[in-house]
Each structure stands twice: as structure tokens, then as C-alpha cells.
Amino acid sequence: MTDKIVLEIARYEPDRDQVPRFENFEVPFRKEWVVLDALNYIKDKVDGTLTYRWSCRMGICGSCGMMVNGEPKLTCATFLSSYGRDAKIRVEPLRYFPVVRDLVTALSDFLVKLQKVKPWLIRHDEVPLAAGEFLQTPEQMDLYKQFSMCINCTLCYAACPVVGLDQEFVGPAALALAQRYNLDNRDQGSEQRLGALAHPDGIWGCTFVGECTRVCPKHVDPAGAIQQYKLKAAIEWVKSFVLPRGHEDHREERRKEAA
Amino acid sequence: MSSQAAPVEFHPRWFRKRVSTWWWLGEWHYLKFILRELSSLSVAWFVILTLFQLRALLYGAEAYARFAQRLQSPLMIALNAVAFCFLLFHTITWFNLAPRAMPVRVGGKRVPEFLVAAPNYALWLIVSVFVGWLLLRRP
Numbered sequence: 535m536t537d538k539i540v541l542e543i544a545r546y547e548p549d550r551d552q553v554p555r556f557e558n559f560e561v562p563f564r565k566e567w568v569v570l571d572a573l574n575y576i577k578d579k580v581d582g583t584l585t586y587r588w589s590c591r592m593g594i595c596g597s598c599g600m601m602v603n604g605e606p607k608l609t610c611a612t613f614l615s616s617y618g619r620d621a622k623i624r625v626e627p628l629r630y631f632p633v634v635r636d637l638v639t640a641l642s643d644f645l646v647k648l649q650k651v652k653p654w655l656i657r658h659d660e661v662p663l664a665a666g667e668f669l670q671t672p673e674q675m676d677l678y679k680q681f682s683m684c685i686n687c688t689l690c691y692a693a694c695p696v697v698g699l700d701q702e703f704v705g706p707a708a709l710a711l712a713q714r715y716n717l718d719n720r721d722q723g724s725e726q727r728l729g730a731l732a733h734p735d736g737i738w739g740c741t742f743v744g745e746c747t748r749v750c751p752k753h754v755d756p757a758g759a760i761q762q763y764k765l766k767a768a769i770e771w772v773k774s775f776v777l778p779r780g781h782e783d784h785r786e787e788r789r790k791e792a793a
Numbered sequence: 794m795s796s797q798a799a800p801v802e803f804h805p806r807w808f809r810k811r812v813s814t815w816w817w818l819g820e821w822h823y824l825k826f827i828l829r830e831l832s833s834l835s836v837a838w839f840v841i842l843t844l845f846q847l848r849a850l851l852y853g854a855e856a857y858a859r860f861a862q863r864l865q866s867p868l869m870i871a872l873n874a875v876a877f878c879f880l881l882f883h884t885i886t887w888f889n890l891a892p893r894a895m896p897v898r899v900g901g902k903r904v905p906e907f908l909v910a911a912p913n914y915a916l917w918l919i920v921s922v923f924v925g926w927l928l929l930r931r932p
Contacts, residue, residue, distance in 0.1 A: 548806040604820070632807035640807055673901035695823060698812040742890065743826045761894035 537563040539614055541572055543584065544626040546633050554633060556624075563619060569609040570598050573625070573637075586637035593751055596687030600637050601626040606689035606749045628692040644688055647704045650730045651712035656723025668720045681714035681759050683752040690746035690756050696739055703739040704730065706746035706756030713759040732767045740764075832883035835876035842873075888913040 538560045546554040559580055561572045570588055577584045588598040591610045598609045603617065603624050617623050631639035661668075690706035691697045697705050712731055716724045731737055740760045747757040817823040849860035863869060892909035 546808050548808070551808075554808060629810075630812070632809045634807060676901065676903070695812070695816055695826075698816065741826075741830075743823070744890075744893075745822055745826075747893075748822070755893070758893040758896070761890075762896060765894055 537619060539563040539572075539619065540622050541569075541576070542622055542624040543573075543576075543637070544624075544633075545584075545636050546627075548635060554626075563614060565613075565615050567614050569600070569602055569607070569612045569614060569623065569625060572614060572623075573609065584637075585635045594685060596685035599628050599687045599689045599692070601629055601692065606692035608687060608689065608751050611751060628688060630692055630694075630698040631688070639688075641688065643701070644686075644691060644705070644708075648686075648708045648711070650704060651708050651736075652723060652727055652730075653708070653711040653715055655715060655718065655721050656726060657720075658722050670719065674719045677719075678714045678717035681710045681717070681754055681756075684711055684714070684754050684756075685752055687751065689749045689751065690754075693745035693749040695743060695745075696741055700735070700739060702735045704733075704736050706740075706760065707754075709737060709740070709763070710754055710756035710759040713763055716763070728767075731763060737764050737767065828879075829883065829886050832879040835879035836883060838872075838876045839880065884917070888917070 539562075541559045541561055542556050543559060544554045545551070545557050559572075559576045561575050561580075564571070570591065573584065573586055573588075577586075586598070586600070588610065589595040590597075593608055593611050596608070599606060600609050601607070601624075602609065602612050604626075606628060609625070614623065625637065627633045627637045627639045631641070631643070634640050684707055686707060688707065694703075694706055696703050709731065712727050715721045716727060733739075737760050740757070742757060742761060744757045747755045750756065817827040846860060849857045864873075888910050891913055892906035895909060897904040897909050
């Protein structure tokens with residue numbers, strides 16, 4: 535007989551439940567199984583109404599993020615065996631997000647915030663295709679590469695208490711992605727992003743708890759990205775007092791570059 | 794502009810949990826963060842103590858003796874010991890966070906984090922040794 539392990543899963547049916555409730559499921563304990571395998575087993579064999587998001591099973595798509603024993607985790611990369619044979623594993627939807635049903639969270643807030651920081655290459659001059667590709671040295675790529683590894687799994691949002699306390703806070707992933715484009719030498723949009731970033735709901739909302747970086751499955755270090763941008767914004771602000779003319783010239787230069 | 798998206802059709806009722814005032818108590822990482830924030834109070838405490846020390850110095854030897862006497866009470870010793878522990882915690886965590894905010898690059902490569910933090914610790918040690926020497930040498 536195979537060993538069993540109990541999963542305590544948060545269930546929420548909007549038509550029936552006022553608040554989420556927990557339901558226990560017994561699943562086979564297999565060494566090679568991750569939490570997502572156990573959820574798929576439940577949906578296949580025990581209760582087909584269990585609702586959750588998943589897709590790639592290999593830590594690329596970023597859709598299977600859930601709270602596992604109170605920690606934001608990609609369930610496709612969290613082994614049952616890491617909790618021990620007798621442990622009870624509690625699976626909940628990602629914290630601080632509105633719950634749509636069972637383990638599915640509403641991502642609309644996040645998507646609105648993500649759009650705010652314009653996470654795409656912004657060019658003032660469109661270079662004709664005939665001019666060839668933008669060449670980039672390994673050093674230039676290295677500046678932003680770490681921040682480009684984000685898979686939008688939103689684990690960092692579930693880890694950040696500021697996200698929970700202040701629903702207007704843009705949040706770690708979006709700020710790190712903004713920095714990813716700011717540091718890309720093909721991009722000319724940092725001025726356009728400044729308004730949303732150097733704002734009480736942007737970088738200045740961050741209190742540097744650092745949990746976003748700890749839970750990130752892709753080692754993006756959003757906390758680092760935000761602190762680096764804080765330093766840059768503060769230096770720019772001081773420069774505008776100390777070197778008002780120089781600063782102006784600098785802006786003029788950038789404007790010309792933009793034109 | 795509000796970033797709050799309204800529930801849409803077919804999602805009749807979203808469940809949104811309110812964050813408790815005591816959110817920082819349940820998890821060690823959060824508690825550590827709050828303790829770090831609170832440690833700034835001990836920094837302020839030592840600044841105030843130094844100001845009072847200067848004031849006592851200004852009022853002469855007798856006033857200074859009274860100030861020193863007060864510092865010897867068990868309550869003050871306990872308070873200062875706790876504040877000192879918090880101060881150490883504040884300093885160490887601050888130095889450890891420095892490399893995250895300042896990614897130093899040499900020759901296009903990022904310098905390892907401990908090499909960015911190390912000069913802070915070295916400087917701290919040098920200043921501490923100097924201050925110790927200043928206080929402990931025979932007049």
C-alpha cells in the first residue's frame with residue numbers, strides 16, 4: 535500500500551461561501567510529486583470542482599503560484615517530500631489578492647499596475663528595419679538581465695506586506711520590470727516612467743522588507759531593483775538643487791535626444 | 794487614477810481578506826523587519842542620552858556626577874543594554890543591505906555582495922578601535 539499525505543485546501547465558491555473554508559484531501563505520497571501533482575490527482579480522481587491555475591509544470595509560465603504552508607510558492611516546484619511524510623500541507627490562494635474561486639486569484643489589479651510603469655521598449659526615434667538589429671554588448675545586457683527573468687508569477691506580491699496594506703502600491707514585480715527597461719540601452723522611456731516610479735505609490739511606497747526577493751523563484755531581486763532606483767531618484771533630486779543649470783542642460787540634452 | 798479593478802461579469806463576488814493590524818506577529822521574517830524598524834528608536838535614545846550628557850557637562854562637575862550616578866541604576870543599565878543590542882542589529886542589517894542598493898561594477902562585472910559590505914564592516918572596526926583607544930588610554 536502506498537503512503538498517504540493530507541492536503542488541507544482552501545475552498546471558496548462565490549455563490550455559496552461567505553468566506554473561504556478548508557477541505558482535507560488524502561493523496562498518495564510519492565517522492566517525485568510536487569504540490570501541483572497532488573492537486574491534479576485530486577481534480578482527476580477525487581473532486582473535479584477544485585479550481586486552480588496551472589500550465590507549464592516547469593517554473594516558466596508563472597501561473598501555479600499559491601501559499602503552501604503560509605509561504606508563497608510555485609506549486610510545480612514544491613515537492614511534497616520537502617514537508618515530510620507525516621506533515622499536513624495547507625494550500626491557499628496567493629495572499630493579498632482577491633479570490634475568485636478556490637485557489638484562483640484575480641490578477642486585474644496587478645495587470646493595471648503593470649501597465650502603469652510601461653514595461654516595454656520605448657523609442658523616440660524609430661530606426662528603419664534596413665538599419666539592422668540593435669547590437670548590445672554582454673556588459674550592456676548584464677545590466678538588466680536579472681530583472682528580465684520575471685515570469686509574473688506574483689509570488690512577490692503575496693510576500694509583500696505593503697501590497698496588502700496599501701492597495702495602490704505598484705508592487706515589486708512591476709517596479710523591477712520598469713527598472714529592467716530603464717537599464718536597457720535600447721530604451722529611451724525612463725523619463726516617461728519616472729512619474730509612476732518616483733511616487734509614493736511607486737518606489738517610495740517600498741519599506742524594504744525584502745521578502746519579495748526571498749520568495750522570487752527566478753532570483754530577480756525586486757527589492758534590489760527598487761532600492762537602486764530610490765538611490766538614483768534621490769541623487770537626481772539632489773542634483774536638481776546643487777546643479778540646477780547642469781541638470782537643466784542634461785534634461786535639454788535628453789530632450790534633444792528624444793526629438 | 795485608482796488601480797482597483799472592479800469585479801467583472803461571471804465573477805460575482807471576490808473574497809478580499811482584510812490585513813490584520815498584527816500582520817507582523819505571525820511570521821519571523823515580518824517580525825524581524827518590524828524589529829529593525831523599531832531599532833531606529835534605540836539610535837534616537839543614544840542621541841538623546843548624549844545630548845543630556847553634554848548638558849550635564851555644561852553644568853559642571855557636580856551635575857555630571859549626578860548624571861553618571863543616574864546611569865548606574867539597574868533600570869538604566871538594562872535599558873542601555875537592550876538599546877545597544879538593537880543598535881548592533883540595526884548596524885549589521887544596514888551593512889548587509891548596502892550591496893543590494895548599490896550594485897558596484899568593476900570592469901563590467903558585478904562585485905560580489907560580501908565585497909561591497911566588507912568595507913563598511915572594516916571601517917566600523919577601525920572607528921571602534923580608535924574610539925576604544927581614545928577612551929581607555931591613560932590621561
